[in-house]
Amino acid sequence: MNNVLSDLSATAPITATVIVSLLLVVVHSFTREFKTGLYWMTLGGILIGIYLGVVTFHHTGYAFNNMLMIGGFASLMDIFFLSAAGFTILLSRPYLERTGGHYGEYYPMILFATIGMMTLATATDLIMTFVGLEVMSVTLYVLAGWTRKVKESNEAALKYFLLGAFATGFLLYGIALIYGASGTTNLVGISENMEALKGNVIFIAGCGLLLIGLAFKVAAVPFHLWVPDVYDGSPTSVSAFMSTGAKGAAFAALALIFSVKFQFMDSQVNIVIALLAVISMVLGNVVAIAQTSIKRMLAYSSIAHAGYMLIGMVAGTEIGVSAILFYIVAYMLTNLGAFGVVSIFEKENRKNLEIEDYAGLARRRPVLAALMAVFMFSLAGIPPLAGFFGKYYLFLAAVESGYTWLAIVGVAASLVSVYYYLRVVVVMYFHDQSSEELVLLPASSMVSLGLSAAGIFLFGVLPSLLINTFRNLF
Amino acid sequence: MTTSLITYLIFIPLAGAILLYFVRKNPQAVRYAGLAVTVLVFLVSLGLYFNFDPTTADFQFVEYHRWIPSFDISYYVGIDGISLLLVMLTTFLTPIVLISSWKSITDRVAEYVGMMLILEAGLIGVFTSMDLFLFYVFWEIILIPMYFIIGIWGGKNRIYATIKFFLYTLVGSLLMLVAIIWLGWYASTLPGGHFTTNLITLLNIAPQIPLADQAWIFGAFALSFCIKVPLFPLHTWLPDAHTEAPTGGSVILAGVLLKMGTYGLIRFCLQLFPQASIEYAPLMATLGVIGIIYGALVSMVQKDVKRLVAFSSVSHMGFVVLGIFGMTLESLQGSLIQMINHGLSTGALFLVVGMLYERRHTRMIKDFGGLARVMPVFSTFFMIIMLSSIGLPGLNGFVGEFLILVGSFQSVVLGSPIYVIFAATGVIFAACYMLWMYQRVIFGEIRHEENKSLKDLSHREIGLLLPIILFIVWIGVYPSTFLSKSEASMQNIVKVLTDVQKGNPYVERLPQVPALRK
Numbered sequence: 001m002n003n004v005l006s007d008l009s010a011t012a013p014i015t016a017t018v019i020v021s022l023l024l025v026v027v028h029s030f031t032r033e034f035k036t037g038l039y040w041m042t043l044g045g046i047l048i049g050i051y052l053g054v055v056t057f058h059h060t061g062y063a064f065n066n067m068l069m070i071g072g073f074a075s076l077m078d079i080f081f082l083s084a085a086g087f088t089i090l091l092s093r094p095y096l097e098r099t100g101g102h103y104g105e106y107y108p109m110i111l112f113a114t115i116g117m118m119t120l121a122t123a124t125d126l127i128m129t130f131v132g133l134e135v136m137s138v139t140l141y142v143l144a145g146w147t148r149k150v151k152e153s154n155e156a157a158l159k160y161f162l163l164g165a166f167a168t169g170f171l172l173y174g175i176a177l178i179y180g181a182s183g184t185t186n187l188v189g190i191s192e193n194m195e196a197l198k199g200n201v202i203f204i205a206g207c208g209l210l211l212i213g214l215a216f217k218v219a220a221v222p223f224h225l226w227v228p229d230v231y232d233g234s235p236t237s238v239s240a241f242m243s244t245g246a247k248g249a250a251f252a253a254l255a256l257i258f259s260v261k262f263q264f265m266d267s268q269v270n271i272v273i274a275l276l277a278v279i280s281m282v283l284g285n286v287v288a289i290a291q292t293s294i295k296r297m298l299a300y301s302s303i304a305h306a307g308y309m310l311i312g313m314v315a316g317t318e319i320g321v322s323a324i325l326f327y328i329v330a331y332m333l334t335n336l337g338a339f340g341v342v343s344i345f346e347k348e349n350r351k352n353l354e355i356e357d358y359a360g361l362a363r364r365r366p367v368l369a370a371l372m373a374v375f376m377f378s379l380a381g382i383p384p385l386a387g388f389f390g391k392y393y394l395f396l397a398a399v400e401s402g403y404t405w406l407a408i409v410g411v412a413a414s415l416v417s418v419y420y421y422l423r424v425v426v427v428m429y430f431h432d433q434s435s436e437e438l439v440l441l442p443a444s445s446m447v448s449l450g451l452s453a454a455g456i457f458l459f460g461v462l463p464s465l466l467i468n469t470f471r472n473l474f
Numbered sequence: 475m476t477t478s479l480i481t482y483l484i485f486i487p488l489a490g491a492i493l494l495y496f497v498r499k500n501p502q503a504v505r506y507a508g509l510a511v512t513v514l515v516f517l518v519s520l521g522l523y524f525n526f527d528p529t530t531a532d533f534q535f536v537e538y539h540r541w542i543p544s545f546d547i548s549y550y551v552g553i554d555g556i557s558l559l560l561v562m563l564t565t566f567l568t569p570i571v572l573i574s575s576w577k578s579i580t581d582r583v584a585e586y587v588g589m590m591l592i593l594e595a596g597l598i599g600v601f602t603s604m605d606l607f608l609f610y611v612f613w614e615i616i617l618i619p620m621y622f623i624i625g626i627w628g629g630k631n632r633i634y635a636t637i638k639f640f641l642y643t644l645v646g647s648l649l650m651l652v653a654i655i656w657l658g659w660y661a662s663t664l665p666g667g668h669f670t671t672n673l674i675t676l677l678n679i680a681p682q683i684p685l686a687d688q689a690w691i692f693g694a695f696a697l698s699f700c701i702k703v704p705l706f707p708l709h710t711w712l713p714d715a716h717t718e719a720p721t722g723g724s725v726i727l728a729g730v731l732l733k734m735g736t737y738g739l740i741r742f743c744l745q746l747f748p749q750a751s752i753e754y755a756p757l758m759a760t761l762g763v764i765g766i767i768y769g770a771l772v773s774m775v776q777k778d779v780k781r782l783v784a785f786s787s788v789s790h791m792g793f794v795v796l797g798i799f800g801m802t803l804e805s806l807q808g809s810l811i812q813m814i815n816h817g818l819s820t821g822a823l824f825l826v827v828g829m830l831y832e833r834r835h836t837r838m839i840k841d842f843g844g845l846a847r848v849m850p851v852f853s854t855f856f857m858i859i860m861l862s863s864i865g866l867p868g869l870n871g872f873v874g875e876f877l878i879l880v881g882s883f884q885s886v887v888l889g890s891p892i893y894v895i896f897a898a899t900g901v902i903f904a905a906c907y908m909l910w911m912y913q914r915v916i917f918g919e920i921r922h923e924e925n926k927s928l929k930d931l932s933h934r935e936i937g938l939l940l941p942i943i944l945f946i947v948w949i950g951v952y953p954s955t956f957l958s959k960s961e962a963s964m965q966n967i968v969k970v971l972t973d974v975q976k977g978n979p980y981v982e983r984l985p986q987v988p989a990l991r992k
Contacts, residue, residue, distance in 0.1 A: 377618065382614055382615075382617070382618060383610070383611040383614045383615060384611055384615065388611075388614070392607075392651065392655070395651070395652060395655055396545070396655045396658070396659070396669075399652070399655045399656050399659045400659050400662070400669075404652065404656060407652050407655065408649070408652055411648040411649065411651065411652055412648075414648065415641070415644055415645060415648055418640070418641060418644055419637070419641060422621075422637060422640060426625065426633055426636075426637065429622065429625060429626055430625045430626060430632065430633050430636075463542055464541070464542045464543060464544065467542070467544055468543075468544065471544060
């Protein structure tokens with residue numbers, strides 16, 4: 001009993017989130033019309049979770065019989081995903097109130113997904129990886145179809161579910177093979193026997209399947225086919241959460257399993273990942289150019305960004321992993337911001353989702369347009385924004401481990417991306433406005449956008465704030 | 475370390491841009507505030523000018539702060555003789571640009587002035603950075619204000635022009651980024667080395683880089699700079715950007731932004747990779763000469779005055795590149811003074827064209843003619859500026875072109891006078907297209923009714939052209955004032971290049987930071 005208690009307190013951020021989310025379910029089932037309360041409770045719970053993450057940071061180790069990592073990396077991940085959830089909640093309320101679908105269950109659902117992310121990112125046992133992934137995915141399937149009267153939302157949920165289930169199959173099969181080869185699902189145990197497993201065909205096949213399962217979640221080509229439809233059809237606030245939290249969690253798991261801690265990597269796997277990176281960057285960026293819908297454009301851009309982050313995986317060094325972590329932060333802030341602007345601008349019945357609809361926004365809503373411009377420039381990687389340093393760091397990791405060619409491909413790809421990010425800015429600033437329709441700026445959403453933008457500037461100008469922490473993690 | 479004047483130069487405009495937010499509702503207040511900030515910056519830069527020690531090639535006014543310690547990236551600024559005059563050019567032209575836009579920019583004034591201030595800070599940053607990462611950050615930051623200046627306040631085809639400008643410049647600079655990372659990584663592979671972007675450290679390391687690698691790193695830097703210059707055949711963004719930009723944008727673009735390229739060629743290509751520079755000098759000089767002739771020929775057939783001036787930039791900047799890769803003291807000094815000259819003359823030409831456009835809303839040569847009768851003062855100013863651009867002895871253009879031609883003629887690196895023979899024809903062509911344009915615009919009968927009632931220059935317009943003319947004449951008559959500032963630095967570069975050619979070690983000759991010199 002004592003052991004369980006100490007484990008629960010070591011994983012305090014997750015524990016607290018679980019308690020808060022269950023509490024939300026109970027409160028909601030007794031008070032049907034208490035959404036404002038749920039909103040504040042959720043935010044409060046998230047703040048508590050983040051606080052606990054900070055507190056547990058220095059107690060590193062494992063909990064629950066080496067099932068979960070605690071402290072250090074794990075605390076950091078908890079803080080990341082809870083923050084992403086917080087930003088999402090801030091964006092969601094005004095958005096859902098406006099477009100319909102403001103049901104009380106939304107709040108615990110977001111927290112459930114967050115619990116999944118935290119578990120996935122910090123799991124040190126493949127069973128926990130699987131559990132985390134499923135908790136995250138299943139709630140996201142539901143959230144994708146949240147606006148149940150919208151045809152596209154239903155389509156998104158179904159597509160995501162079918163393809164996601166398929167990918168989970170791969171992951172599970174991979175875990176089974178790894179278990180067959182090594183006799184354990186525990187990463188600590190497996191890494192102790194690494195020497196014996198090198199060259200074992202069954203083990204390598206298992207790793208490959210595991211890679212496929214996770215590559216599906218990070219939206220890397222060729223496992224990206226669900227991305228455009230799902231990001232487009234889901235409620236925008238959910239797309240924001242999916243594209244940042246889910247991607248970040250899957251990347252954290254990838255980095256943990258394949259690079260830093262357990263090093264399931266050898267040169268063959270590296271070539272495969274390098275290939276995934278190249279085709280993700282190229283395909284994502286090139287296809288994004290042709291998009292007319294802003295959500296689809298962001299979806300393809302999200303595929304491309306998965307490609308950039310895979311560069312860090314290829315490098316596989318300590319710098320590579322801390323570059324991925326930095327990029328996760330930069331990308332979370334930026335994409336939550338970009339989707340946040342989309343969610344503010346969107347009108348009922350999926351109106352105002354074309355890039356052309358943003359024409360002249362700079363005159364109607366200068367602040368909103370300026371924020372969007374910051375997010376676009378950060379995604380494009382223009383200094384002094386966080387997106388720039390993220391890319392610099394990734395390319396540095398590539399050059400440093402002898403993959404200069406990959407850095408050059410990355411540079412070329414981001415050049416292509418500048419074209420479509422700039423197009424949004426062009427439309428907002430240089431085109432005449434198309435409508436006089438009033439765009440409301442809900443305070444809650446603006447707080448979220450303001451925090452994102454502030455973070456983008458802060459970490460862009462002073463990246464040391466983060467990288468010093470990242471580099472001492474492992 | 476105490477705060478260097480350079481830091482003030484960079485941060486005063488940035489602070490000014492933020493302050494503008496509080497007066498954004500009142501355009502007149504914004505204009506005065508912007509002007510006050512830029513004048514203040516100019517005054518501060520005078521302090522830099524008068525306290526500069528021209529006898530040494532070392533860096534001065536150095537300030538160092540650790541920024542990202544894990545990669546030895548620092549906020550590291552300082553100037554030597556090469557940067558001083560370019561910083562002065564920037565601080566001198568920016569207030570003039572703001573005055574020139576006093577009446578012509580009436581829409582979103584606060585944004586315009588703010589963009590100009592950010593641009594000024596970025597430019598000063600580029601010319602003073604002694605850390606490659608910092609340099610790159612400033613280099614890229616400049617794109618954003620320029621992008622908006624062309625895109626919001628530009629002409630009909632502005633969106634096409636601004637995207638082309640942005641993407642073109644980015645192609646080169648992203649490759650430069652990889653090269654910068656590669657250099658830093660190379661430093662970490664040396665015994666006892668670590669990743670660094672510190673220019674001084676890299677200057678000392680650079681000679682050890684294998685020649686094959688030096689070649690592609692040099693190429694990545696050179697590509698980025700040549701696009702900015704722009705060197706033929708990478709110039710195609712320039713006519714569009716210049717023609718579409720508002721007058722103020724064109725002045726800054728031609729006056730200062732292009733110099734980022736030639737400055738980079740000297741600071742990074744020549745200083746970091748002397749060996750590769752010598753090897754590729756004939757190629758670069760050839761492209762420069764082609765640019766001189768091509769730019770001049772194309773200028774000759776332009777119907778739009780602004781486009782004509784834009785293409786003349788290609789020609790003039792070709793001279794600068796030729797001078798840089800002539801690699802003699804005269805040619806390098808000529809290049810530097812020619813950068814300043816081009817900033818003054820072409821900047822002023824764009825101002826003059828802007829004045830015409832404000833009055834007539836056209837820039838077509840055929841729409842003018844006979845302006846000498848209605849606008850005598852304007853015609854006089856226009857003539858002086860035009861003659862300076864042609865390179866009339868006694869005005870500034872002559873000094874630069876003459877030094878470049880003489881210097882390159884004796885150049886050992888180029889090894890043949892053929893470059894100069896061809897380049898010299900550019901001077902003749904320049905006289906052709908400029909004089910011919912001037913004749914068609916200013917002389918002859920007044921062919922259009924509208925031109926009869928054109929107003930001559932206002933006091934404001936005279937006031938903003940006069941200081942430029944002052945320097946046009948000053949440099950023309952007594953260039954030593956300015957040449958003496960850069961002589962030590964240029965001499966040093968030439969010495970290093972000579973040593974490299976002879977195969978002597980040259981590391982101890984490199985410019986240093988006085989505090990670090992043992």
